[in-house]
Amino acid sequence: MKGPSKTTKNNTKIKLKKGDLVQVISGSDKTKTGEIIAIIYKTNKVIVKGINLKVKHKKPQQEGETGEIIKFEAPIHTSNVMLFSEQNNIASRSSVIINDKGQKIRKLKKTGELIK
Template identity: 55%
Template sequence: MVDKNAPVRFKMHVKKGDTVQIIAGKEKGKVGEVLKTFPKTSQVLVKGVNIKTKHVKPQQEGESGQITTMEGPIHSSNVMLYSSKQKVASRISYTFDSEGRKVRMLKKTGEILD
């Protein structure tokens, strides 16, 4: 019997440190680096994309409040891996290198990521 409350882990095509381009939404066309991935929800944090502002109340008396900005997560289906050398976004394929390791490769450019 399958536990309905058990976390579901999805295989994501992006990893922390990858350079990605946003392909959908209000931030479409922006390029940034993946700061963090959330495999349970298939979301990623991208540097400089989906900026949220948060109003923070003062903690102590006499202190003033602050407005902080931070990145919000976006769904991994809305990002595509980006080649900085060729300036093009591409899908990925999985291939094997000369030592027999499984690596990620950009389909358009043939660039090896791992």
């Protein structure tokens, strides 16, 4: 049995992977960078560590408990993030090249840096 499909609802492929370093290019967290924690393929969104933080107030469930304020990362649409090169401090699109062994390797278009 195969794992989850890498395409979204409208059949666009997400070119980002878990663990990629990305920069937010629009919204309230513009220019912030972070690592992708999770990818939600159905909604075409990613969750980035430390970005798009939301606050949830949790009521106490039992007597004697105290309420909590929980901070968590909310999903961001993939069109609002871009791969980021830490060496050159620049955001870039990616392309796929095929090496001598026939393996596909991602690389940044602006810098030529290979992505793991």
